[in-house]
Amino acid sequence: MSNPKRRLAVFCSGTGSNFVALHRAVAERGLGAEFVLCVSNRSQCGAMEFARGEGIETLHISEKQFDGPEAFALSMLQALRSRGVETVLLAGYMRKIPEEVTRAYRGNILNIHPALLPKFGGEGMYGIHVHTAVLKAGERESGATVHFVDEEYDRGEILLQGRVPVMAGDTPEVLAARVLECEHRLYPDALEKLLRESNG
Numbered sequence: 214m215s216n217p218k219r220r221l222a223v224f225c226s227g228t229g230s231n232f233v234a235l236h237r238a239v240a241e242r243g244l245g246a247e248f249v250l251c252v253s254n255r256s257q258c259g260a261m262e263f264a265r266g267e268g269i270e271t272l273h274i275s276e277k278q279f280d281g282p283e284a285f286a287l288s289m290l291q292a293l294r295s296r297g298v299e300t301v302l303l304a305g306y307m308r309k310i311p312e313e314v315t316r317a318y319r320g321n322i323l324n325i326h327p328a329l330l331p332k333f334g335g336e337g338m339y340g341i342h343v344h345t346a347v348l349k350a351g352e353r354e355s356g357a358t359v360h361f362v363d364e365e366y367d368r369g370e371i372l373l374q375g376r377v378p379v380m381a382g383d384t385p386e387v388l389a390a391r392v393l394e395c396e397h398r399l400y401p402d403a404l405e406k407l408l409r410e411s412n413g
């Protein structure tokens with residue numbers, strides 16, 4: 214008898230290119246998992262469009278829709294639980310995840326960050342700011358990090374890292390594109406690692 218598929222939710226706010234890479238890997242590598250929910254603070258974005266096109270349920274949820282942070286956190290957690298979500302993947306989600314959710318999914322919630330943590334992480338370190346800071350610091354290499362999410366920004370245990378060179382003449386945009394390509398390989402590898410480890 215085959216095991217039931219592991220139920221995944223992805224959280225995105227933007228283009229969703231990492232989601233696309235993850236989705237492809239789940240299908241092509243036979244990871245025994247499926248995306249059952251795409252959560253976003255934006256009803257219209259590349260990731261939500263992609264989910265709709267693939268027939269994956271979407272949930273637009275933002276704190277503004279609720280009376281306070283507790284109600285928001287409870288509703289988010291309830292949404293995940295009611296769909297039987299077991300693993301949460303943050304892929305370009307630009308909001309802080311409520312602590313109730315990180316606690317409930319400890320060890321089963323991942324994020325990807327476009328730098329080699331613990332360097333260039335923390336508040337304000339997102340998007341192009343990260344790559345600008347890497348160039349300003351004169352780093353010879355950069356990369357991406359997939360890490361477990363806990364209550365602190367970019368501080369959870371590292372699962373996997375990928376490295377890319379910083380080249381002479383790089384602009385933040387050029388470096389960002391090189392790192393993003395690396396992310397598209399890294400995140401599927403990290404998910405595979407997590408799933409294999411959690412399946413014993």
Ligand code: GRF
Nearest residue numbers: 228229230231305325326327
């Ligand atoms: C990626 O660079 C990721 O590291 C960061 O946000 C970006 C998301 O890009 N957290 P996309 O939406 O997956 O294309």
